[in-house]
Amino acid sequence: MEQLATKIARLKKNIVLIYAFNGTGKTRLSVAYKNITKKNNKGNHAGVYYNAYSEDLFIWRNEERNIRLIIQPSTLNLYHQSFNENKLREHLTPYKPKFDFRFHLYPDAAQGIEFVQFFVKKDEAAKEDDAQGNEDIPIKISRGEQQIFIWCFFLALFDIDGWTGEGKQSQHFFIDDPVSSLDDHNIFITVSSIMDLIDRHFKNRKIIITTHHIGLFSILCDWIKKGEKASSYKDEVQLYILKKDEADIDFHSPNNEVFLYHLELLQILKKAIDDDRIYAYHFALLRQILENIASFLGVGRFAYVLEQIGLTDTDEVARIVNTLSHKTVFRYEAKELVPDNKELFKKIFNGIITKYNFVLHV
Known part of the structure; x- marks a missing residue:
């Protein structure tokens, strides 16, 4: 500091x-x-x-x-x-x-x-x-x-x-x-x-x-x-x-003159995946992205985005995302995810990137 x-x-x-x-x-x-x-x-x-x-x-x-x-x-x-x-x-x-x-x-x-x-x-x-x-x-x-x-x-x-x-x-x-x-x-x-x-x-x-x-x-x-x-x-x-x-x-320093919040979040999550340091609070950030996309598409629930990226049993996946992101969104919690949840996190993230063609620079 x-x-x-x-x-x-x-x-x-x-x-x-x-x-x-x-x-x-x-x-x-x-x-x-x-x-x-x-x-x-x-x-x-x-x-x-x-x-x-x-x-x-x-x-x-x-x-x-x-x-x-x-x-x-x-x-x-x-x-x-x-x-x-x-x-x-x-x-x-x-x-x-x-x-x-x-x-x-x-x-x-x-x-x-x-x-x-x-x-x-x-x-x-x-x-x-x-x-x-x-x-x-x-x-x-x-x-x-x-x-x-x-x-x-x-x-x-x-x-x-x-x-x-x-x-x-x-x-x-x-x-x-x-x-x-x-x-x-x-x-x-x-x-x-x-x-x-x-x-x-x-x-x-x-x-x-x-x-x-x-x-x-x-x-x-x-x-x-x-x-x-x-x-x-x-x-x-x-x-x-x-x-x-x-x-x-x-x-x-922001890469662009316009600071795009959803891209900033996606870059943070990509780095967490690349470094294999995915913690519980990253699910809160992932949920923010899902909600932003759902809002942009004009729907009221982020489970719709889960359907769009090809996941099955979206209600159960949405329940897991809600459970793991129940704390205050920006609270840092150094609690590593169990393997199943880590794989689900990667699956959702990669599905978003593939479906909506985001280009990230980390």
Whole structure:
């Protein structure tokens, strides 16, 4: 991870998009990058980070009628005094939140924000009633709403200068998977917010985005490479796919300008077969391919694809595929398949390649 982080740090491009399956090491990469850049900045933070550790700073305190989201003390508290609440509301607006919020500072305001409380969003008439003394009752927002709020909180923090100690402007933003609990509409809005961030800062800051979400990666690639401002970005963009096997983890550059998810999966599975390292999680990836093909053909079940590639007893084969892919799709599980299942895996894979004429390069 230190070598990969060093490679990004030395890269003479300011927009870096990295695609990787969950469990590959995206968050560890962000930590390694932080450590590398701190060394080069006299031990001070050189940039701003949004990753799993950022979300861990926010913890619910579930007390009746006083439920609140605690913001754990961290080095970020130094910048809470410069925090612009209107900017946060501006970033939240495209998501059309159904909640409102209120920050509570520490008694010593210099210590920053202690917690935030959420309330049902009200129309103007309801606000008038509140003015008559009706009490707001704090609510707990959903996991997806919470992630949207934290993401917008960090977008507002990104607007603050003087992050790196000594009052210097941050040198980079590192954004790791901001969309893990969002629906497609909100993912599209998040892409828009990232593009706004890129547009404002790419000329003087490095912006690194890592994600396991193919939609986020694909839309960002398309907007950056083919959007109306593509000409201004073209010399500043680096695309990577972060891949790992038992022996190594490394960056790979996509062969084509368009990143085709199903071909990436097929190449991963072909390499697993060639190396004779087929594990349980590969069946989850195989099922993804079967479902993608079924969807493309306009049918609702992947057993139809099994029929198309010439397998018999397709209901039983589909049951086996379902059983072996029941875990979270991108969870790496180092459990080798028994010989019968390994042979079934190869039979399905080879049938797909033969029937649909995929050309793979591993």
